[in-house]
Amino acid sequence: MDAIQHFQSNKERYLEELLDLLRIPSVSADSKFKGDVRKAAEFIKTKFEEAGADTVELVETPGHPIVYAEKIIDPKLPTVLVYGHYDVQPADPYELWDSPPFEPVIKNERIYARGACDDKGQMYMHVKAFESLVKSGSLPCNAKFMIEGEEEVGSSHLETFVKENKKKLAADVILISDTSIISNETPSITVGLRGLSYLEVEVTGPNRDLHSGVYGGAVANPINVLCDMIASLQDKEGHITIPGFYDKVEDLSTEQRSEMAKAPFDLEAYKKDLKINDVKGEKGYSTIERTGIRPTLDVNGIWGGYIGEGAKTVLPSKANAKISMRLVPHQDSDEITEIFTKHFESIAPKSVKVKVTPHHGGEPAVISTTSPAYQAASRAFEEAWGKKPIPTREGGSIPIVALFQKELALDPILMGFGLDSDAIHSPNESYGLFNFYKGIETISHFYRFFSELEK
């Protein structure tokens, strides 16, 4: 019996296991969930053991542990390295969830829970594809797995692990399922990713909260100043005004742009889904281009002054914001973080003090569509979906992709099965059962085609 048959006769159990994993609130950003993050790691470890891996380790780091597993059937055969993460984004605001984020429910063929898609659902497809291949005796090559618990907080300790374990991680391809397809009717493979520069800023005015009547008008209000500074970071046409920001941004050729324009996109449906009357972005670019090939600047959070019930006439001492920039190929995350910091400090009026603290960053990436690995992925999709996948560029960032390219000299294959409508990072995140099952199938096919092509 082959992997697909084994998967078919065990799919209910596979789903039940995923639901158990989703019940563990492994929020890496919030220290009060530290214990749960570890619990999730141990859960994955056990599942790899049950699936038939011959080595499984919980690798300790100064942060959350990395789960490493491998099965070497013959050192002469090609090796597939799989990357994924078991940590999830914070679930707040909780009140906007229709059902509790860590009590998964299945409604009209979809799993609703934080992490259902990003990345527990997508990562777990690999664990189960591996089990199907091993248990059906049809694993055609060696397999290695590196599943981390810090992706949502910048993979702080993965780089060290990768640098110190190049030999252990040696492989012929890295397979990652943490991206989306265009739609269930139009499968796609992501060949471009944006990078990320993420900072926290603090503006301090007076040394204490003041009465806005007694001091208002004469003392700089840090909230007003922060708003001025943030507003000045983009001009009326949506261009970012930080000097040097666009220096390394490559302008695509008319051919490349018209190629991109071919991807099916329905602006009206897009606006309807988000309940917005209009989109908003950099002048001169389409929505697909704004999220795919152009860098951006977004305030991800802002707070200051009195935010409780009722009215308080306070002129606050401080105002804070979390600001992130999405970067495109050739922009360097550290460099952008540096010029942002310099610029932000330079535009602060003398009446306030400004502190800029960088959070994590990540480099943008472009992936070859001519490698055997990409060809194998493309054929695997055709086999499972009956359609050739379209190569696309995605707006999100997977910083470790650039890390793998640099440290392991491997082009990752971003074989994701999510949909933009899965609401990852949002309340009511969900993942389609169809996508979960189709993903396991596609991954199983990939092993076969890749082994053949590499032989």
Add this chain to the structure above:
Amino acid sequence: MDAIQHFQSNKERYLEELLDLLRIPSVSADSKFKGDVRKAAEFIKTKFEEAGADTVELVETPGHPIVYAEKIIDPKLPTVLVYGHYDVQPADPYELWDSPPFEPVIKNERIYARGACDDKGQMYMHVKAFESLVKSGSLPCNAKFMIEGEEEVGSSHLETFVKENKKKLAADVILISDTSIISNETPSITVGLRGLSYLEVEVTGPNRDLHSGVYGGAVANPINVLCDMIASLQDKEGHITIPGFYDKVEDLSTEQRSEMAKAPFDLEAYKKDLKINDVKGEKGYSTIERTGIRPTLDVNGIWGGYIGEGAKTVLPSKANAKISMRLVPHQDSDEITEIFTKHFESIAPKSVKVKVTPHHGGEPAVISTTSPAYQAASRAFEEAWGKKPIPTREGGSIPIVALFQKELALDPILMGFGLDSDAIHSPNESYGLFNFYKGIETISHFYRFFSELEK
């Protein structure tokens, strides 16, 4: 024995009673303190009874109760009406207090607690001055007291009470201690107050929180938009850009301005006290003018997106802010609220929805310095402080002042004894024992001089 002697021999008890009052967290803005607000009202009621008032009532309102007390010794004699409030501002951020806000402590001759000055400390001086006069048999005229519990939330129900009880509140002067003096060396009487227009705004972009990588750059970020909109409300020179905002603002004559400039003010000490390198305000005006005779716009609170620990790459659905404007004589609070709302809605880009909700407002006021009441207050200060008080304009708002002028046809006397450095509305609010005791003396003298002048 006269009032001053009686006060001298009871001052320790007076202070102890104030500390008891300060232990009651009567925060009117936050519904969870509703019971405590009532407790404070009952405390005041009891103290008036003990002081010798012949009528004391707890007047119920749809909100917090009003304490009314009176002692009529002879209808033919003049009547002093006193206004004060027993509610306090919210105490957060609690972590910035050196000692718990509702556990008063006395350090270097100062009382530290929320409400120590605003207005429990200042209001309670009147209760004790009244007791001193009555118990020493030297009350020279009739006395009425109206102490409310909603001043910090816009005196929502006082207006109805005043309109429905004009006869009961009939008096020859209304005395209020809820303002500051220039310094303990330079006593002053407030003869001008700014009005207030306070609104809450909500900007809504997409119908749910989004992943900033997938949607960033193409969908309006409500935080960025809110910052743009707030920044646009003031120009580079600090002028407010709302059309019609300055229409009714009266420009003071060169004489009036140079008169104001005579009030002692040390800019370096001012900056040092606030630990700021520079002041910031409307071009062409001094710090005194910016807080005294010019209208302002301050953001009192702002919130949106992820404000927890760590980094979350979210493009939020909503962003909110509390915005207030201080108004000067002739500006109308409702009118300003209306033009702000119209303007704010008009500058919103098509890609977001905006909701503006007015909180409370209040009218600005100017007070005559030629009335017998003002003369009596001036002499009372001279008697107690050995110095003639300087008439000043204050930046804060006491909306009910305009209400009393309109409904009771009485010019209030703003006989305040606080200092700007008392940090009212801020952590570590305090009130000097010197000011508390000096206030009781000054108030007692006022009754005497006023009765003589009115005879």
